[in-house]
Amino acid sequence: MNPSTEKIEKWTSVYNRIIREWINSELRGFPELNDSNYYYILLVFEQPGISQKELTEAIFREQSIVTKAINYLIKHDWLRKESDPSDRRRSLIFVTEKGKKSYPIIKDIATRSNVFATEALTAEEAAEMERLLIKAAKPFLSDIQIKK
Structure with a gap:
């Protein structure tokens, strides 16, 4: 790791x-x-x-x-x-x-x-965090389940 x-x-x-x-x-x-x-x-x-x-x-x-x-x-x-x-x-x-x-x-x-x-994050950081969480989770979920 x-x-x-x-x-x-x-x-x-x-x-x-x-x-x-x-x-x-x-x-x-x-x-x-x-x-x-x-x-x-x-x-x-x-x-x-x-x-x-x-x-x-x-x-x-x-x-x-x-x-x-x-x-x-x-x-x-x-x-x-x-x-x-x-x-x-x-x-x-x-x-x-x-x-x-x-x-x-x-x-x-x-x-x-x-x-x-997200209060400790800037708007850009919050958006990046969401993007990264989706990216990390996506391989484990079907495409139909991923909705923004």
């Missing part, structure tokens, strides 16, 4: 933890939400009727993890699931009224998390 890169995993982990802790502190008004599940509400609100498969691809998570998170959010009245009328084997996910009412606050938290995550 190159000596200049052997701490990348460590600092990626530290950076990720700091951002996740910040998000959790901002979500404290929503006891059922945390850094692992709040993003589902954003994606479903912005893509009503998204299939569970599409949601899995958009979040870069395993099907079982997404299923568990969706079921949890359904149980706590954030999401609802319907059968696709054109293919009853598919489930379509929608945000509930609770999710719709809370969306502006949750969206603001997501927006501010990006500001928080």
Whole structure:
């Protein structure tokens, strides 16, 4: 391993933890939400009727993890699931009224998390960081999953 890169995993982990802790502190008004599940509400609100498969691809998570998170959010009245009328084997996910009412606050938290995550960087450095993260992740993801 190159000596200049052997701490990348460590600092990626530290950076990720700091951002996740910040998000959790901002979500404290929503006891059922945390850094692992709040993003589902954003994606479903912005893509009503998204299939569970599409949601899995958009979040870069395993099907079982997404299923568990969706079921949890359904149980706590954030999401609802319907059968696709054109293919009853598919489930379509929608945000509930609770999710719709809370969306502006949750969206603001997501927006501010990006500001928080890059506050020590110039705009150019933040853009370069994003470019490098995409470049590093791209070999491990299908092209369909990489969306800016």
